[in-house]
Amino acid sequence: MLFLVLSILCSVIVGVIFKITRKYKGNPTQIVTFNYATALALCYFTFSPNLAQVDTSAPWNIYIAIGVLLPFVLLSLVASIKHMGIVKTDAAQRLSLFIPILAAWLIFKEEFNSYKVIGIIIGFMALLFILRKQSVNTENKWFFPAAVLLGFGVIDILFKQVALYTTLPYPTSLFVVFCIALSVAVLISIYEIGIKKVKLEPKNILFGALVGIFNFGNILFYLKAHKAFAENPSTVFAGMNMGVIVLGSLVGLLFFKEKLSKINFIGIFLALISIVFIVISQFK
Helix, strand or coil: HHHHHHHHHHHHHHHHHHHHHHHCCHHHHHHHHHHHHHHHHHHHHHHCCHHHCCCCCCCCHHHHHHHHHHHHHHHHHHHHHHHHHHHHHHHHHCCCCCCCCHHHHHHHHHCCCCHHHHHHHHHHHHHHHHHHCCCCCCCCCCCCHHHHHHHHHHHHHHHHHHHCCCCCCCHHHHHHHHHHHHHHHHHHHHHHCCCCCCCCCHHHHHHHHHHHHHHHHHHHHHHHHHHHHCHHHHHHHHHHHHHHHHHHHHHHHHCCCCCHHHHHHHHHHHHHHHHHHHHCCCCC
């Protein structure tokens, strides 16, 4: 259970760091770049991946797709936290679980029971309620959490495909993906520095390193939690998603004074109920 709690904390802390960077006018692209540099280093020293095993038979099309998507989705996460707050962004990220579930139904023809169908319907209702803005704010930035939801959902599907490739250990595949993500982020940073004349600042390196540490911690502890609950993975699945939504909501409301309407609160409650139904569906 400790690993699960640590994974939840790391996930929420990443959002908190991005929220704090706004106060210090941090550059999101540079932060994302140094995040991947840090995560890559931690992945190498923690898992010691055997890169000699990586050859042309590896699923490079999936590696490249994930590596390209990751920086852009993380930048969408930053924008979503900026415009919509931690509460709604965390909820949107966790509700992205419906993308792979729908893919399992529509693409892989997986049979659905009534619990899963109910969970999906409630999940979509939750999403509409959570992303609804208060009437006093006419600026609608729903695009960013929508990009977070869709992006993380697609990445989840791709990572599941990577997990099916058992010829390479999962940490080795993760290292390769981080390499590609770092390369893409570096190219974006070079464009900003060279064309847009954005300055490379030490504070972005510090923020990026912090994000990278907790980003990698989230992955590491999540994997350890799955190993500890090997006979009951639904416990980890439910605990992670519900934990992040609840803790993210508390942090956003108490520490950053984010304003939510009654409709938004109902949406968060519905999101938790939706996850419960999805978990129950695994046992039926």
